[in-house]
Amino acid sequence: MAGREVLFVVARALDGTIAKAGEVPWRIREDLQRFRQLTTGKPMVMGRKTFESLPGLLPGRRHIVLTRQPGWSAPGAEVAHDVPAAMALSGAGDIAVIGGAEIYREFEPFATRLEITEVHERTGGEVRMEPPGAEWQEIAREERPAADGWPPYAFVSYERRSGPPA
Numbered sequence: 060m061a062g063r064e065v066l067f068v069v070a071r072a073l074d075g076t077i078a079k080a081g082e083v084p085w086r087i088r089e090d091l092q093r094f095r096q097l098t099t100g101k102p103m104v105m106g107r108k109t110f111e112s113l114p115g116l117l118p119g120r121r122h123i124v125l126t127r128q129p130g131w132s133a134p135g136a137e138v139a140h141d142v143p144a145a146m147a148l149s150g151a152g153d154i155a156v157i158g159g160a161e162i163y164r165e166f167e168p169f170a171t172r173l174e175i176t177e178v179h180e181r182t183g184g185e186v187r188m189e190p191p192g193a194e195w196q197e198i199a200r201e202e203r204p205a206a207d208g209w210p211p212y213a214f215v216s217y218e219r220r221s222g223p224p225a
Contacts, residue, residue, distance in 0.1 A: 064153040065169045068097050070212075071190075072182035077160060079184030082112055087209045090176045097174055098157065102149040106162045110136060120155075123148055125162055142166060160186050173217040180210040196220050 070090055071077050078084070095117075102121040110124045116135040124136045125145045132138060139145035142165050146154075156166045173191055191197075199216040 063151065064171050065166060066097065066101070066153065066155045067163060067166070067170050067173045067175075068094055068155050068157050069163065069173070069188060070176040070178055071188055072178045072180055072184070074181040074183065075187035075189060076182035076184030077158060077188045078112075078186035079182055081108065084182050084184055085178055085209055085212075087176070087178075087212060088207070089203065090212065090214075093174075093176070093214060094157075098155040101153050101155045103155045103157050104139075104145050104149060104162065104166065105157045106159045107131060109158045109162070121149070123154075125165070142169075160188050163188055171219055173215075175215045175217070177213045177215050178210055179212055191217050194220050 069077055070083055070085060070087075072084070076084065098117070099119040102123050103117070104123045104125060107124055107126040107128065110122060110133065116122060122136050123139055123145050124131075124133070125139050125142070127140065129140075137148055139148050146169070156162060156170070173195060175191070195217040197215060198218050199214075201214045203212050203214070205211045
C-alpha cells in the first residue's frame with residue numbers, strides 16, 4: 060500500500076459537530092463543490108447512516124459501506140463488515156473516508172491526509188469529531204466569509220507528521 064492516500068473529507072464545527080439530527084448541518088455550496096472535487100474518481104468509505112443520509116448514489120464514485128449489520132445491502136453499495144475488508148474492497152488506489160464519527164475513528168490509524176471544512180460556529184449537534192491531534196500538521200488554510208445565510212468557514216488541509224503505520 061505504499062503511496063496510497065487515505066483521505067478524510069469532513070465538515071466540522073468549532074464544537075466538533077459533524078452531524079445534527081442525522082444530517083450534515085450545512086449546505087454550503089463551495090463546500091459541496093469541494094467535496095465532489097476531492098471524492099470523484101475515488102472509492103468512498105462510509106458508515107451505513109452516512110450512506111442512508113446521502114441524497115442518492117453520487118456519480119463517479121464507488122460507495123463502500125462499513126456496517127456491522129449482517130445481511131445489510133442497498134442498490135449501488137458495496138458492503139464491508141470491518142476496516143480490513145473495506146480497505147481490500149477499495150483496491151490499491153487512494154480512498155476517501157467520508158464519515159461518520161465512528162468510521163473516522165476506525166480509519167484514523169490509516170489516514171494520510173485530512174481535508175476539513177471548519178465551520179466557524181458552535182452547532183450543538185449530537186455527532187462530533189475531535190480536532191486533529193499533534194500527529195497532524197496543518198499545511199493549507201483558506202478562510203471564507205459568511206454568505207448566503209451560512210457562517211464563515213475555512214478549508215483546512217492537514218498531513219500526518221510521520222506516515223501511517225505500516
